[in-house]
Amino acid sequence: MAPEITPLPIAPEAAATEAKATIDKMLKAYPAKTARKRAKQLLVNDPEAIPQIGANTRTIPGIMTQRGCTYAGCRGVVIGPISDILHITHGPIGCGYYSWLTRRNLVRPRHAGDTNYLQYAMSTDMMEEQIIFGGEKKLRQAIREAFDIFHPKAISIYSTCPVGLIGDDVHAVAREMKEELGINVFAFSCEGYKGVSQSAGHHIANNGVFKHMIGRLDEGDKAEFNINLLGEYNIGGDAWAIDEVLRKCGIHVTATLSGDVTYDQVCKAHTVDLNTVMCHRSINYMAEMMEKKYGIPWIKVNFVGAEATAKSLRKIAAFFESKKLTDRVEEVIAEGMAKLKPVRDAVTARCKGKKAALFVGGSRAHSYQHLFADIGMETIAAGYEFAHRDDYEGRAVLPTIKVDADSRNIEEITVEQDPVRYNPRKTPEQTKALEEGGFSFKDYTGMMSEMKKNALVIDDISHHEIEKLIELRHPDIICSGIKDKFIIEKMGIPCKQLHSYDYGGPYTAFEGAANFYQEIDRMLHTKVWKYVVPSWMKEPQLQATPIYNPKEPKPKAAAPAPVRKPEAGGEAIPE
Amino acid sequence: MNVTSAIDNELDEPRFNHCTATRNACKLCTPLGACLVFRGIEGTIPFLHGSQGCSTYIRRYLISHFREPIDIAASNFSEESAVFGGASNFKAGVSNVIRQYQPKMVAVATTCLSETIGEDMDRIFHDYLKESWHEGHPHLIKVSTPSYSGTHIDGFHAAVRAAVAALALPGDRTRRVNLFPGMVSAADLRHLKEIADDFGLPYTLLPDYSESMDGETWSEYEKLQSGGTPIEAIHAAGCAQCSLEFGRTLADFPSAGRFLEERFNIPNRRLGLPIGLRETDALFEALEAASGLPTPAKYNKERGRLVDALIDGHKYVFEKRAIVYGEEDLVTGLAAFLAETGILPVLCASGGKSGRLERNLREVLPMLDERTRIHDGIDFAQIAELAESLKPDFIIGNSKGYALARKLGVPLIRVGFPIHDRIGGQRILHLGYRGAQALYDTIVNALLDVKQTSSPIGYSYL
């Protein structure tokens, strides 16, 4: 780890000024117009008076973003993990190739011999001919062959950028094939350029799941406490860890959208009594639509962090108003917490007071703050990659969010009560009583309400801003994704990937929390960091001698790192 | 059912489904190759003219192989730019990139989107430069890389050509040699530089991402990682005595070497990827000719040790069966080498489709017979279908073959790109006698490991 410097105690006003100064320095590198736009996305937090953030706006061309595209959000994130749908990307080869098993959304076959189509990346691999004369014919052919080879229950088609422009009608092809093959075939117009980020793809995917899957199977699972887990993608086995703790409590999950889930599970998702929402950003549309159409209420939960897990379990139990469930939940919490305590205490002793910064996704930058809080670490800066204002400021601001050209691009489907299946799970009186008792439905208050005053909030952070953050605020660890990871680590700061988990996980529920604490502990304290002196350490006023354990051999880089001369890649001077 | 089989006469013949869709592609997309080349030029930032998704995907793929950061800017098309053209996004993007990175060069590649809408890049460049050019403005070059007509390797070669075409300057002939190595590893690039240095030859190695994509930790923040072919060296490529380009598929490709030959009369010598004995011999012969000097003793010794090792190991590998897959030139080089060791390449497969794979393989392996199948334009699902009856002892290629190796229960020897399930893909040495030695030891040891683990006796001497 970087040598420690005890920070001088800072007065609150000074902290605010310092935060402001950090932002100013980040903005300085941009041309005036860009800086003005960017300034709306860089804020100093105040949980009492939450400032408005310019989230979900287009990344300015030429600014290095971590954001992906609409296609990635639809095919890669929301629909991709449904394991027995055959997924076909309609487009040139790259888009399909790059979304081939890259997200680590794990699946295990239910029965020996079950097909897991996730290992296939099927693409129509468009060629010039299709670009010029249209690709519908090739798509049709690809669907027929896929059906002949695999006989899947359903086939899903995803459009990439060129498709929208050559005017292929993927929906018409899907309808035609559905008729011809007798299985469910549906398509998504999720061309990459359609939205600001992958977030648009989530919305398009939610609509599709709602239109083409949910409600097709009316026979639900027999369970007393039956819920869906929405916005959980089973990265590194997260959904399994949550499922395990829920099962211990006696709570049954019909469908996890979307992690290790089958087509049939999605089709009967409307038979549950409660929707619980993990990642609000990617799936709140579906929760809303299911409530309107089927009368299923939804609540926000978070199983990232031990305290958060306990709180979420209690909330589910409170919803069902069952003494049996409440008692069981308390037992499971007590058991989980007791098992966790030695790890948590040991790690807290080493990590307390250290500073984290999180820049990731549309929910993890918030939910993972809970894990850091569990071990006494403070989040000094956080931001999402593709979230909207409600994920920062809370759902209260929803009515005030302006609809721009990009959001208008995405279909808003009108949902009405299902004449047969609508069945409000709670009477208005029950709902009212619950609310009066402190229970809240659809209650996402956003990231900023839970962050400290004067913490930095940075939406869609760029590399340049990360560099400034490291230089000026010295976080001890940054959570981000693969595109930043190696930049951050080259500067001597550990970076935990929160998209792929650096191939670790699970991090949810009590079991996962222990994993995370230990990993953060190891990352912070591994000796390799002693070989790198972060650049800000070398500034004259900070020429503190690194503190080494005298028993350890003196690491190489204790001496100031030599100024590096790049080797010429072929010599420069004409001979 | 519209699935026809490749070979319908003999029942035992390995066969695969001819599918319309590509199932698990054995190729990546064109701009990826271009971006890698551009990051192998000093102070250059790659810039994709299209939507941001392609740039994000390509970055994540390159990063997972190299474990190094790579910034690729984009003009971030919106629906509006997709319909009306991306000229204004381009302009804004380029100025923002220049302001943030202060690059020596902005290198633009198109994507399927900008190609589909038929962006007139010449006009866009012209308009941009007319308005924004000033003394000291970074170089600006461009390459057309639609993925619907080519693979990553085509993007790679096209980008090398674009850089040379834009930057090479004419002048008096020098002793300089241009080296166009193709898409090889960072370790390969370092080795080539060492070889050229040992011959005392001045050179332009293009691209050279041996530092920029396999660098050290930073003592200062590096907006663009240092290293790469100096732009001055590309200028000087126009006065070189000759070009050496690796890759037999380039025979039909408008390559950088060919450009220099046509424009500046610089003789272009095309070699195979120097993998294994004979293809490496050809490289050293070419360097002897260019330098007028004999091969340094160090390399003769390496060659001697390699031959000795082939003898030591032949009993373990003789008649072993291998599936080789990847880019066509890599497959050709590997097959040539495997055959030298006594290993039988039972399938040479590539997702590329230059139309030259079979001819190239026959050039390096005149003795090829029906035991070796050759398929271009193939995908992993088809390779897997063929593999069932080919009974390979191992497969050799990139990480994407892992599922197949697992299914067959045979080792996967990781070479090429992408390698995202092991560390150090960028440090795998393929080229030269030294590279062949490393590959050989890896292959033999993997086979010995199988023998040892599967033996009931548990040999401790092998």
Ligand code: SF4
């Ligand atoms: S659209 Fe083309 S350039 Fe973009 S990722 Fe897909 S194949 Fe590659």
Ligand code: SF4
């Ligand atoms: S932005 Fe468009 S072309 Fe690029 S990866 Fe996404 S869908 Fe494919």
